[in-house]
Amino acid sequence: MKNLNQSFYETDGITLAQNLLGKIIVRKYEDKIIKCIITETEAYCGPEDKGCHAFDNKKTKRTFPMFLNGGKSYIYLIYGMYYCFNVVANKEDIPHAVLIRSVEPIEGLEIIKKNRNIKSKKIEDLTNGPGKLCIALNIDKNLNTYDLTLGEELYIEENSFNFEVVKSKRINIDYAEEYKDKLWRFYIKNNKFVSK
């Protein structure tokens, strides 16, 4: 399967969020390999989006990766304990990004179980949330600003199958005023791997 190239990422966040659904995240480290289908995403669109870290072009130590060109990663710590993994969209200096909220494991399930180490027997509890999937895939701030087009430690592969896309409001951005009602969260209909 083909690694997605630079031009795939150089579009606006809303388009990229939908295009990333159904694609395959590949994570390689220490001779291990994990593959997951992307099942849920959210778009954060730069200067005008009050829900976005880079609202009003706010460029800080935390948010600067969003200003890189598309195809990089933006990873940050949230609530002091969990990481969130975003795919940077659009061209350089246009701070759009797509938060990966949920994925479905298709390879390396035993590694994921070991990384997560939870009581729940339900497979979907392993990766149905932005913080959960970062633990499952061993993603942390060391991979911040990482270039996903390299096809090495972390990248995204082409994939195609038929599914229906559901659009809904984004999660936990009550502070975003009129932007909190934007239907910028996308997930694969009838898929169990979606956050609550």
Added chain:
DNA sequence: GTACCGATGTTCT
């Protein structure tokens, strides 16, 4: 099933 709560630390005011 839903509801609440504490954990935890970096960033920005």
Added chain:
DNA sequence: GAACATCGGTACC
């Protein structure tokens, strides 16, 4: 000092 793109446990239906 407050806010935060979250999660897992416990308590209760």
